[in-house]
Amino acid sequence: MSIATRVIPCLDVAGGRVVKGVNFLNLRDAGDPVELAARYAAQGADELTFLDVTATVDDRSTTYDVVQRTAEQVFIPLTVGGGVRGVDDVARLLGVGADKVGINSGAIARPAVIGEIADRFGAQVLVLSLDVKRSDRMPSGFVVTTHGGKRETDIDALAWCREAVERGAGELLVNSMDADGTLAGFDLELTRLVRDISPVPVIASGGAGALEHFAPAVDAGADAVLAASVFHDGTFTIGEVKRALADAGYEVRLSDAEPAS
Helix, strand or coil: CCCCCEEEEEEEEECCEEEEEECCEEEEEEECHHHHHHHHHHHCCCCEEEEECCCCCCCCCCCHHHHHHHHHHCCCCEEEECCCCCHHHHHHHHHCCCCEEEECHHHHHCCHHHHHHHHHHCHHHEEEEEEEEECCCCCCCEEEEECCCCEEEEEEHHHHHHHHHHHCCCEEEEEECCCCCCCCCCCHHHHHHHHHHCCCCEEEECCCCCHHHHHHHHHCCCCEEEECHHHHCCCCCHHHHHHHHHHCCCCCCCCCCCCCC
16 A cells, blocks of 8 residues: 655744744744644644754754644644754653654754654654755755855765664755745755665655646655745645646545645
């Protein structure tokens, strides 16, 4: 039996509000996270991803009260990331309602934390969240960044994916900084490269701007597609994305609120 492709709206949160920019810059207010989460759950979202985009930059933990209020309003899997540095952070996030936890900068600073989290909570809880940009310096052509995309590392993106999975990451959330917020489509080359080396699910993120952008990402190997501004701005609904994927031949979970055409 085939596994349904997941459609995941992303809530990038700063100062308790959902924000969105282009290439991680010029952030604008996009609404209240709790209200948006409830809207997307009603539209048939398979999961929600909540990323505190300034937690690492500000050297603080994720805003737990916002996570808790969000979790109280939705009953679909919630992944939370931002400022996660160790097992205590993960325990606290799970305690306020997260189902999975994303880690990026904390894992790069201390890779052993991936295994520590996976050993204690299980690989299924741990999502490696990668902010990736193109770079001629890297063998794969892609480099990993940290601190909300503000700092470029010396780590090849594909090498890091391999290492993280070996250490226990259960899922890879791959966000293209080059495509982020551009509405020009997912980075299909990046998605294919990660899919080719990953034995765990891959989430494609960054660049969705039209309904026809989603099926190519799945064709490139994504198990799930993640988007933000097109949902925040009401360009289309989650149900419309799912119908477009279904029309392209991919299995999706259609909710009662968004019947098949």
